[in-house]
Amino acid sequence: MNQEVTRIVVLTGAGISAESGLATFRGDDGLWEGHRVEDVATPEAFARDPGLVHQFYNARRAKLEEVKPNAAHLALARLDAEWPGELLVVTQNVDDLHERAGSKRLIHMHGENKKAWCLRCDERFAWTGAMGLDAECRACGTAGGLRPDIVWFGEMPYEMERIEDALRECDLFASIGTSGAVYPAAGFVQTARYCGAMTVEMNLEPSQGSIFFDEVRIGPASDVVPTWVEELLQSAQSS
Numbered sequence: 001m002n003q004e005v006t007r008i009v010v011l012t013g014a015g016i017s018a019e020s021g022l023a024t025f026r027g028d029d030g031l032w033e034g035h036r037v038e039d040v041a042t043p044e045a046f047a048r049d050p051g052l053v054h055q056f057y058n059a060r061r062a063k064l065e066e067v068k069p070n071a072a073h074l075a076l077a078r079l080d081a082e083w084p085g086e087l088l089v090v091t092q093n094v095d096d097l098h099e100r101a102g103s104k105r106l107i108h109m110h111g112e113n114k115k116a117w118c119l120r121c122d123e124r125f126a127w128t129g130a131m132g133l134d135a136e137c138r139a140c141g142t143a144g145g146l147r148p149d150i151v152w153f154g155e156m157p158y159e160m161e162r163i164e165d166a167l168r169e170c171d172l173f174a175s176i177g178t179s180g181a182v183y184p185a186a187g188f189v190q191t192a193r194y195c196g197a198m199t200v201e202m203n204l205e206p207s208q209g210s211i212f213f214d215e216v217r218i219g220p221a222s223d224v225v226p227t228w229v230e231e232l233l234q235s236a237q238s239s
C-alpha cells in the first residue's frame, strides 16, 4: 500500500449487506414479487400505485429489525475509529447497518428507509414500522403526504457536492459490493481516478466498472473488507 494515503473515500452498495441477509437488487433474488426494482423505485411508480411502493419499502424496513451488521460493516466502522487521516463512507444503501456498526463519517446518498419525508411540509424525520397511505406527518399533522425518504430513479442523490469534493481530493477510492449499474455512483471511480487516486474494488464478481480500478479483490465482503482494513491500518502504523 502506498504510504502517502491520507484521504479515503469508500463507496458501498447492496453487496455489503448481503451477508447480513438483505437481498441485493440485481442478483438472482433481486426481483421483488416479480417487479423490477426500477418499477417500484421511481416517482412515477409512487404516483401510479403508492400502496405497492409503500408495501415494497415496508417489507424491507421490517426486515431491518431482523438483521445485524456483518464483519464488513464492522471493519469499516473500525477504519472510521482508527484511521488517522480523512475518511468518508458513501453508501447507496438505505439500510442502517453502517451506523449500527459504528460508522460516523457516513453519507446516505440514496436516502434512508427508516426516515419519512412529508411532501406537504418538506420535513424529514425518523420512521419505524409500516408507512401507510394515510400516515400522518409528525411535523405538520397532514395525512397522506408521506413517502419513504429514498432517492428513486430519476431523482437527485443527496449531498453530491460534498461527495464530488471528497472524490476529487482523495488519495484512495474503494468500492464495495456494488454492481456499478447506477449513476452517478457508478462514475465515482472515474472522478477519483482522473484526480489521481488509487482505486480498489471489492466485490463478489467483477462489476460493470471493473476496468476503472487499479486493483480488484474478488470475494465476499465479510472476508475481503476486514483484510483490506487491516492492511490499511498496518500501513498507516508503519509509515
Ligand code: APR
Binding pocket: 012, 013, 014, 015, 016, 018, 019, 024, 025, 026, 027, 030, 037, 041, 092, 093, 110, 176, 177, 178, 179, 180, 181, 182, 202, 203, 204, 205, 207, 219, 220, 221, 222
Ligand atoms: N460481498 C460482496 N459483494 C457482493 C456480495 C457479497 N457477499 N453479494 C453480492 N455482491 C455484489 C454483487 O455481485 C453485485 O455486483 O454486490 C453487487 C450488488 O449490486 P446491486 O444489487 O446492483 O446493488 P447496488 O449496486 O447497490 O445498486 C445500486 O440501484 O436499485 C438501486 O438505489 C438502488 O442503491 C441501489 C442502486
